[in-house]
Amino acid sequence: xxxxxxxxxxxxxxxxxxxxxxxxxxxxxxxxxxxxxxxxxxxxxxxxxxxxxxxxxxxxxxxxxxxxxxxxxxxxxxxxxxxxxxxxxxxxxxxxxxxxxxxxxxxxxxxxxxxxxxxxxxxxxxxxxxxxxxxxxxxxxxxxxxxxxxxxxxxxxxxxxxxxxxxxxxxxxxxxxxxxxx
Numbered sequence: 001x002x003x004x005x006x007x008x009x010x011x012x013x014x015x016x017x018x019x020x021x022x023x024x025x026x027x028x029x030x031x032x033x034x035x036x037x038x039x040x041x042x043x044x045x046x047x048x049x050x051x052x053x054x055x056x057x058x059x060x061x062x063x064x065x066x067x068x069x070x071x072x073x074x075x076x077x078x079x080x081x082x083x084x085x086x087x088x089x090x091x092x093x094x095x096x097x098x099x100x101x102x103x104x105x106x107x108x109x110x111x112x113x114x115x116x117x118x119x120x121x122x123x124x125x126x127x128x129x130x131x132x133x134x135x136x137x138x139x140x141x142x143x144x145x146x147x148x149x150x151x152x153x154x155x156x157x158x159x160x161x162x163x164x165x166x167x168x169x170x171x172x173x174x175x176x177x178x179x180x181x182x
Contacts, residue, residue: 004083004101007131009066016123019116020072021081024063028070031077031108032062040109044145046166071107071120078116079107081124083137091163092140092172100138101128103155103175112147118154125155129177136176143169 010023024032033054035041042048063070063080071079082105088098103124107117128137139157141148149171157173164170 004067004085004132007066011127011131014069014123014127016119018073019120019123021069021120021123021127022072024061024068024070024080026061028077029058029060029062032080033058035079035106035108038109041106044142044148045106067101069120069124071116073111073116078111079105079120081105081120083124083128086138086140091165092138092161092170094136094138094160094174100136100174101132103137103139117151121151121155125175125177133177136174138172138174140165140170140172142166143171 013020013022015021033051036049036054036058037051039048067083069081070077071081081103083101083103085099086093086102094100103121105117105121111117125137128135138160139152139155141152143149143162152171152173155175157175159171159173161172162169163172
């Protein structure tokens with residue numbers, strides 16, 4: 001399930017100290033292809049995809065959908081942050097009716113280790129808290145992904161459970177603007 005419900009999209013670009021979170025544009029196509037073709041990026045998400053397949057499949061303006069923010073540094077895409085509804089069929093939920101908003105992110109390897117993911121994800125969570133006050137956000141990552149585990153803690157996600165999915169142990173946590181801003 002995708003979509004965030006009654007939220008105006010696209011929002012105005014959101015600026016942080018170093019980044020801009022904005023809607024996807026045609027100039028981002030090469031960066032989207034690089035992101036999904038990167039073996040490093042694919043390590044914890046089921047692997048990379050062949051570049052030639054991506055060249056054929058990626059639309060002229062990729063990622064233009066509610067809940068997807070392009071992360072822009074100095075006019076170039078370095079990654080993306082997504083807020084999508086978690087599929088009710090998957091394990092890990094904090095509401096009986098499921099469908100929680102789930103935070104996801106991917107960054108080009110050259111942008112790793114600079115704090116951009118923390119800055120961009122925090123901005124996306126702030127946007128979400130304003131758009132849908134009090135609604136929880138969940139995050140799921142492989143426990144083997146040390147960077148993602150540290151980022152989840154830094155952003156204020158608290159562990160709900162761990163489970164096996166995709167052949168690996170998954171960490172599942174929740175964030176709420178009600179508990180983090182008060």
